[in-house]
Amino acid sequence: MIRDLSLHLVTDPVLSGSRGVAETVRAAVSGGVGVVQLRDKGASDAETVDRLVELSGIIDGRARLIVNDQLGAAVSARARGARVDGVHLGQGDASVLRARELLGPDALIGLTANRAEHLDAVRALPAGTVDYLGVGAIRPTSTKPDHPPALGFEGFRAFAEASPLPCVAIGGIVPDDAAALREAGAAGVAAVAALCTSPDPRSTATEFLRNWRRGATPRVLSIAGSDPSGGAGIQADLKSIAANGGYGMAALAALTAQNTRGVRGVHVPPAEFLRAQLEALSEDIVVDAVKLGMLANAEIIETVIAWIDAVRPSIVVLDPVMVATSGDRLLDAAGEAALRGLVERADLVTPNLAELAVLTGRELGGWSDALVAAEALSAESGAALLVKGGHLPGDTAPDALVDAGRGIRREFPGARIATRNTHGTGCSLSSALATRLARGESAEQAVAGSRAWLRESLRAGSGLGVGSGHGPVHHFAGLWERGGLETRPSAEDIREAWWGRISGVRSGIDRLPFITALADGSLAEAPFRFYLAQDARYLREYARVLAEASRLAPDPEEQAFWAESARGSILGEMELHASWLTPERGIVGETSDAEPAPATVAYLDHLRSVAFGGDYPELIAALLPCFWLYTDLGSRLRAGALHPFARDPEHPYASWLDTYADAGFAAAAERAIGIVTRAASRTGGEQRARMLRAFETSSAHERSFFAAPMAEEGADRA
Numbered sequence: 001m002i003r004d005l006s007l008h009l010v011t012d013p014v015l016s017g018s019r020g021v022a023e024t025v026r027a028a029v030s031g032g033v034g035v036v037q038l039r040d041k042g043a044s045d046a047e048t049v050d051r052l053v054e055l056s057g058i059i060d061g062r063a064r065l066i067v068n069d070q071l072g073a074a075v076s077a078r079a080r081g082a083r084v085d086g087v088h089l090g091q092g093d094a095s096v097l098r099a100r101e102l103l104g105p106d107a108l109i110g111l112t113a114n115r116a117e118h119l120d121a122v123r124a125l126p127a128g129t130v131d132y133l134g135v136g137a138i139r140p141t142s143t144k145p146d147h148p149p150a151l152g153f154e155g156f157r158a159f160a161e162a163s164p165l166p167c168v169a170i171g172g173i174v175p176d177d178a179a180a181l182r183e184a185g186a187a188g189v190a191a192v193a194a195l196c197t198s199p200d201p202r203s204t205a206t207e208f209l210r211n212w213r214r215g216a217t218p219r220v221l222s223i224a225g226s227d228p229s230g231g232a233g234i235q236a237d238l239k240s241i242a243a244n245g246g247y248g249m250a251a252l253a254a255l256t257a258q259n260t261r262g263v264r265g266v267h268v269p270p271a272e273f274l275r276a277q278l279e280a281l282s283e284d285i286v287v288d289a290v291k292l293g294m295l296a297n298a299e300i301i302e303t304v305i306a307w308i309d310a311v312r313p314s315i316v317v318l319d320p321v322m323v324a325t326s327g328d329r330l331l332d333a334a335g336e337a338a339l340r341g342l343v344e345r346a347d348l349v350t351p352n353l354a355e356l357a358v359l360t361g362r363e364l365g366g367w368s369d370a371l372v373a374a375e376a377l378s379a380e381s382g383a384a385l386l387v388k389g390g391h392l393p394g395d396t397a398p399d400a401l402v403d404a405g406r407g408i409r410r411e412f413p414g415a416r417i418a419t420r421n422t423h424g425t426g427c428s429l430s431s432a433l434a435t436r437l438a439r440g441e442s443a444e445q446a447v448a449g450s451r452a453w454l455r456e457s458l459r460a461g462s463g464l465g466v467g468s469g470h471g472p473v474h475h476f477a478g479l480w481e482r483g484g485l486e487t488r489p490s491a492e493d494i495r496e497a498w499w500g501r502i503s504g505v506r507s508g509i510d511r512l513p514f515i516t517a518l519a520d521g522s523l524a525e526a527p528f529r530f531y532l533a534q535d536a537r538y539l540r541e542y543a544r545v546l547a548e549a550s551r552l553a554p555d556p557e558e559q560a561f562w563a564e565s566a567r568g569s570i571l572g573e574m575e576l577h578a579s580w581l582t583p584e585r586g587i588v589g590e591t592s593d594a595e596p597a598p599a600t601v602a603y604l605d606h607l608r609s610v611a612f613g614g615d616y617p618e619l620i621a622a623l624l625p626c627f628w629l630y631t632d633l634g635s636r637l638r639a640g641a642l643h644p645f646a647r648d649p650e651h652p653y654a655s656w657l658d659t660y661a662d663a664g665f666a667a668a669a670e671r672a673i674g675i676v677t678r679a680a681s682r683t684g685g686e687q688r689a690r691m692l693r694a695f696e697t698s699s700a701h702e703r704s705f706f707a708a709p710m711a712e713e714g715a716d717r718a
């Protein structure tokens with residue numbers, strides 16, 4: 001079996017000083033040490049047996065316990081019920097063959113080696129006799145005075161390259177050396193003085209591991225269920241691991257038949273086959289972190305527990321999946337009880353609120369009560385908890401990290417993202433956390449980083465267009481953007497974004513004296529007359545540009561739509577002449593065929609120049625503000641949003657305001673918005689940017705057009 005050998009503590013009774021070996025071990029193991037080697041050259045076998053029994057109780061399965069040299073003590077301690085995983089032997093100590101015979105195939109057996117002839121001897125042994133070589137000293141050290149001269153990093157590299165077995169570096173190593181030794185080919189590092197003499201062995205162990213992990217691509221295994229729609233389960237895990245910088249592996253514990261709307265069926269392959277998958281992996285590959293997802297029943301959970309106890313992966317993140325986003329159950333009742341055995345073995349557990357209630361066996365009275373419950377579960381199990389607030393009512397979606405052992409209780413606030421694409425957020429988050437922890441991030445860093453990644457992935461989810469229920473998140477949205485790969489925004493996203501881009505123009509229009517006076521009925525005849533005459537000029541030319549859009553349209557429906565709009569625009573102009581620009585109203589004559597004002601000329605020049613360019617998407621984007629701003633303003637004016645008097649039939653321009661808020665025009669505007677935003681969604685980023693520019697420019701012209709009648713020049717000309 002291949003094991004994670006990242007960090008060993010080799011105990012030394014003298015260096016541990018008054019704190020003692022037992023307390024040093026306790027602290028170092030809680031800091032992440034994975035192998036504890038009891039080394040006391042002066043102790044008798046009987047004393048060592050007592051020590052092993054004591055340390056076995058302290059370690060309580062959280063790390064492997066091996067003993068230096070004293071094979072007999074290992075055997076006796078096992079007979080007394082201690083969990084002793086193996087031995088580390090020197091070249092002159094008991095034979096490794098004898099150790100393997102006495103301790104069995106699963107024992108961890110190490111051998112000191114630092115010369116070429118040691119490697120020759122190792123090659124001559126039957127395969128599976130020795131698990132690792134202890135290679136040193138890296139630096140000159142006082143803890144083993146009989147050692148030959150120090151190897152240094154380069155000496156270690158040469159030795160590790162020649163070695164047929166994993167090499168653990170030892171001898172004078174400090175936390176800062178960990179990354180360089182890993183790069184030089186080390187399977188792990190063993191610390192003696194750095195941990196035993198540290199005033200805080202727990203944080204020193206953590207520092208060793210962070211440095212060891214930093215910069216390497218972690219090998220992350222998901223043990224979970226399959227979601228064929230790709231948004232949750234194994235499929236989400238693999239994407240999430242890759243997006244967060246890991247190498248993803250997956251052992252299938254269950255298959256579901258599901259889509260974004262729900263789960264229709266669950267198939268659980270025999271637990272025996274899950275065991276076979278896990279064994280195949282751990283005979284070949286070091287697993288840096290494990291993420292546990294849908295484990296459908298107690299038998300599957302027991303299989304995973306047995307594997308974890310044998311392999312002891314150094315990072316275990318448990319997503320206690322019980323119910324899917326759709327409400328479907330993914331774990332049976334006996335499984336809920338069995339899950340507790342996994343909580344105790346996990347470093348981090350990520351329940352949503354309903355799952356936390358099941359795990360703690362009590363009802364939760366709200367977010368702050370959930371944190372109290374989480375604190376108790378963390379204290380009792382030793383695991384850190386990330387309580388997820390995704391299902392909280394209201395417009396925030398906070399998570400909270402609670403680690404009773406480390407005194408951490410940190411809330412991560414965040415506004416809820418308005419999206420239906422929340423399928424698999426829990427799976428994705430827990431895989432991201434496992435990956436980031438395995439990259440050497442602290443729990444707090446991993447939560448902050450994973451949340452930031454998840455949030456950008458949530459925002460881009462709807463653009464994927466996957467399914468009609470709760471769709472997936474876009475796991476690679478950020479990566480693609482940063483890597484220059486385009487993500488295609490949905491038409492809805494574009495609608496929202498473009499409307500947002502012209503919010504300044506919109507509020508500017510609302511504040512124009514012409515508009516406020518129109519709303520409250522105080523508008524004088526002259527500017528109104530000016531406006532209508534300019535509008536008539538505008539509509540006649542706008543119709544020609546609409547006709548050009550019809551000519552360029554790629555399909556008959558859009559062709560017809562723009563042609564109908566051109567016709568509507570001409571009818572609008574004729575209607576203005578028929579009902580407003582008449583002799584009875586006194587506004588015929590000097591104004592009806594008025595010269596176009598500068599604002600009108602500028603707007604029409606812009607439209608004609610875009611039409612002249614022959615780029616259909618850009619042209620229709622330029623045409624859109626006339627539809628969109630006009631119908632928005634008209635409906636708000638008529639509804640009294642700008643001034644209540646605008647609702648009054650006695651309003652001097654009441655019949656004119658009615659045409660503004662025409663339902664047929666509103667429907668046409670909706671169609672135009674749909675056509676333009678779909679075109680923007682389909683096209684590439686450069687053309688989309690040109691479309692937006694054309695749209696914004698037209699919007700600015702709309703504002704100037706409304707400003708002109710009350711600008712001094714406009715009033716003069718009226």
Ligand SMILES: Nc1ncnc2c1ncn2[C@@H]1O[C@H](COP(=O)(O)OP(=O)(O)OP(=O)(O)O)[C@@H](O)[C@H]1O
Nearest residue numbers: 325352388389390391397416417423424425426427
């Ligand atoms: N609309 C949202 N906006 C922002 N964050 C969200 C939203 N929905 C979920 N999250 C975040 O997604 C993560 C998963 O939370 P949630 O409580 O939904 O877990 P879950 O129920 O286990 O998910 P799943 O249904 O995928 O199993 C959390 O970090 C949560 O804050």
Ligand SMILES: Cc1ncc(CO)c(N)n1
Nearest residue numbers: 225226227232233294324
């Ligand atoms: C396979 C699988 N695992 C987890 C979840 C939780 O969302 C799901 N829907 N499907």
Ligand SMILES: [Mg+2]
Nearest residue numbers: 321352426427
């Ligand atoms: Mg979940």
